[in-house]
Each structure stands twice: as C-alpha cells, then as structure tokens.
Amino acid sequence: MKILGISFSPRKEGNTVAMLKEALAAAEKEGAEVELYSVAGKDIQPCDGCWGCTKTGKCHIKDDTAVLLDKMCTADGIIFGTPIYFWGMTAQAKAVIDRTISLNKPEHNLNNKVCGVVASCGSLGMASGLKDFSYYIIQRRMLPANQVSAYLMGPDDLQKMPKCKEELNKLGKQMVALVKMKFKYPDEFARGPGAFGTHTK
Ligand SMILES: Cc1cc2nc3c(=O)[nH]c(=O)nc-3n(C[C@H](O)[C@H](O)[C@H](O)COP(=O)(O)O)c2cc1C
Incomplete structure (x- = not known):
C-alpha cells in the first residue's frame, strides 16, 4: 500500500510540509509505504486547455507535473497539502489539479483512491480553500478521508499544537484503514472526467 x-x-x-510529515509518519507506522512530494522548485505549468489528452490520455506539456501525475496514479491514497493563498489553494495546487483532466484511461486515473487534505493558513480563508478540494474529490470519484486544517505562520507552530498533531496522526491511520477497505465505485457509475451536468452533445 502506497x-x-x-x-x-x-x-x-x-507548515504544509510539517503537517504532511506528521500524517505520513502515522500512515507508515500502520504499515504503509509513504512518499512526500513537494512542488517547491519544480516546473509546474498550467493546463492550456488543448483537449489533446482526451485522445491520447497524456498531457503534451513537458514539465515536472508528468512525473507527479504518474506518482498519483500508482498511489493507493493521496494526501493533498496546501497553504491558503487568498482564500484558496496555491496556484501550483490548482495547476496540478487541472492537469489531472488528462488522467482518463482505465489504467491511469484517480478513481477509488483515498484522498485526505491538509491545509495551513495564517488567519482567514480555510473553509473556502478546503471546499474546492471537496468538490474535486467527489468529481474524480475518489474516497474522501479527513481534512485537517491549522492556523500556522512560524516554522515551529505545529509543534505547539498537540491537538492538530493528534488530528494529523488520525488522518494517517485513517488513510491506511480506508485503503484496506478496497472501496470501489461500481463500474457503471465510475465515470471518467465527464461533467455532472447535461449538455447538448
Ligand atoms: C501569497 C500569499 C497569500 C496568502 N494568503 C492568505 C490568506 O488568504 N489567508 C491566510 O490566512 N493566510 C494567507 N497566507 C499565509 C499562508 O497561508 C500561511 O503562512 C501558511 O501557513 C504558509 O504555509 P507554508 O509554510 O506551507 O508555505 C498567504 C501567504 C502568501 C505567501
């Protein structure tokens, strides 16, 4: 299990990395293989809306996102971590999320993966940032795990927040427990990247 x-x-x-380390350590204690990937210093380009991936199943943009998307597809569970930037996720988070529109092949998608979220912010905007992940998790047919948020500014702030650490530990354990459930949407409902709404086509 990864x-x-x-x-x-x-x-x-x-702060986001500190939160993720805490949750991943708990998952590792439960027997999972864990990996922490940071977009810091990486080349992450936004989706250019070409729709080429609907035919090829691959995004044509050559940057570090390709490797990350492969890692996401081979993991059993994913914990997204973001700081809140102006009431939302960071630009890097949104870019990667948009690029997952290319994950539309039966052997290359996010369906049924367990997904938790951690978010760190200074004072305002937590709920509006987290709601976007919630919509995303539903749309991608993932299984939602807990979302843990904290108001953190300094590098050692997490260490001063035992309740937050406790929740992050719970998240790590929960990720492993949920993966073990082997949750699977029935194939007839496991849609690809289609919209929920109806349209003329
Ligand atoms: C460009 C920018 C925008 C930010 N916007 C918000 C915000 O809207 N609300 C908030 O509470 N904190 C905001 N912050 C503060 C960060 O969310 C906070 O410091 C966070 O803990 C940083 O996480 P990190 O250490 O993982 O980068 C912002 C910081 C930056 C650099």
Whole structure:
C-alpha cells in the first residue's frame, strides 16, 4: 500500500510540509509505504486547455507535473497539502489539479483512491480553500478521508499544537484503514472526467 503526500507550497520546509510529515509518519507506522512530494522548485505549468489528452490520455506539456501525475496514479491514497493563498489553494495546487483532466484511461486515473487534505493558513480563508478540494474529490470519484486544517505562520507552530498533531496522526491511520477497505465505485457509475451536468452533445 502506497500513500503519497503532496505539498503544494512553494516553500520546501514550511507548515504544509510539517503537517504532511506528521500524517505520513502515522500512515507508515500502520504499515504503509509513504512518499512526500513537494512542488517547491519544480516546473509546474498550467493546463492550456488543448483537449489533446482526451485522445491520447497524456498531457503534451513537458514539465515536472508528468512525473507527479504518474506518482498519483500508482498511489493507493493521496494526501493533498496546501497553504491558503487568498482564500484558496496555491496556484501550483490548482495547476496540478487541472492537469489531472488528462488522467482518463482505465489504467491511469484517480478513481477509488483515498484522498485526505491538509491545509495551513495564517488567519482567514480555510473553509473556502478546503471546499474546492471537496468538490474535486467527489468529481474524480475518489474516497474522501479527513481534512485537517491549522492556523500556522512560524516554522515551529505545529509543534505547539498537540491537538492538530493528534488530528494529523488520525488522518494517517485513517488513510491506511480506508485503503484496506478496497472501496470501489461500481463500474457503471465510475465515470471518467465527464461533467455532472447535461449538455447538448
Ligand atoms: C501569497 C500569499 C497569500 C496568502 N494568503 C492568505 C490568506 O488568504 N489567508 C491566510 O490566512 N493566510 C494567507 N497566507 C499565509 C499562508 O497561508 C500561511 O503562512 C501558511 O501557513 C504558509 O504555509 P507554508 O509554510 O506551507 O508555505 C498567504 C501567504 C502568501 C505567501
């Protein structure tokens, strides 16, 4: 079982990474293989809306996102981690999320993967940032795990918040427990990247 934590902070050793490390350590204690991936210093381009991936199943943009998408597809569970930037996720998080529109092949998608979220912010905007992940998790046919948020500014702030650490530990354990359930949407309902709404085509 593999659990992948992704930090969408541009800071290599910030609060988001600290939160992810805590949750991943708990998952590892439960027997999971864990990996922490940080977008800090990586080349992450936004989706250019070409729709070429609907035919090829691959995004044509050559950057570091390709490797990350493969890691996401081979993990059993993913924990997204983001700082809140102006009431939302970071630009890097949104870019990677948009690029997952290319994951539309039966052997290359996010269906049924367990997905937790951790978010760190200074004072305002947590709920509006987290709601976007919630919509995303539903749309991608993933199984939602807990979302853990904290108000953190300094590098050691997490260490001063035992309740938050406890929740992050719970998340790590929960990820492993949920993966073990082997949840699977019935194939007839496991849609690809289609919209929920109806349209003329
Ligand atoms: C460009 C930018 C925008 C931010 N916007 C918000 C915000 O809207 N609300 C908030 O509470 N904190 C905001 N912050 C503070 C970060 O969310 C906070 O410091 C977070 O813990 C940083 O996480 P990191 O250490 O993982 O990068 C912002 C920080 C930056 C750099």
